[in-house]
Amino acid sequence: MMKNIGIIIETDKEKIKETNFGMITLARAGDTRLFALVMGEADASTLKKELESYGITRIVSVLLPENDMNNPVVRAKALAEAIKAHEISVVFGLATAQGKDLLPRIAALTEAPLVMDCFDVDLEKNMAMTSQYSGKTMARIRLTGELLVLGIRPNAIEPVLSPASAAAAEIMTFDGTRLGSDGFRVIKTGEVDDDAKINLVEADVIIAGGRGMKNSENFSLLSLCAEKLNAAVASSRVPVDAGWVPYSMQVGQT
Incomplete structure (x- = not known):
């Protein structure tokens, strides 16, 4: 049975971070339909061609309240609702600072099992491979549930373009602007103090x-x-x- 895989796409200045492509490559293994979940600040239409080349067939643009674009509570609630609406069975996200904040919230909201810092995944067996104790041991963790949430270690998988001809991806919209923050407010936001040319x-x-x-x-x-x-x-x-x-x-x- 084909699985719907939701991939949370991280962007920087409206460009897709390179580390997303290795994650998409991993999610493409097996009989899967790939959904790219793009948050409100990014324009899905400008990302479409690049996502198509890696096998994405559905792009879900998750709209957020204008005043709560950076609110992690609202972002997690909107993504959780979009995941349910599109009957996604496995969620992939990067185990970055953003992912470590967002993925546990999504797992809690959807009551789904969560494994972070995965370097490999077997979707047929619902098994995730991750390292523990600063890399001293490797663990194979089998997950059960209607929805699985996985945090993928950045740069753990070599990105590979989809071998099949890139099919036109359908862009869909999920309206999360109605969602509240449960009293959680972002007081201040700012750019990270980083002049590095390469992240x-x-x-x-x-x-x-x-x-x-x-x-x-x-x-x-x-x-x-x-x-x-x-x-x-x-x-x-x-x-x-x-x-x-x-x-x-x-x-x-x-």
């Missing part, structure tokens, strides 16, 4: 500096090197705590 989550190559950089000015040396290698620049915890670089550059277990 750390999406980078194939990362150059990181630590205590030995000694000051913020020396991180410019890493930036010059990163430009040559088309890499992102990262930092250990010490330079971040010292204020040499922003928190958005920190990598590592802490």
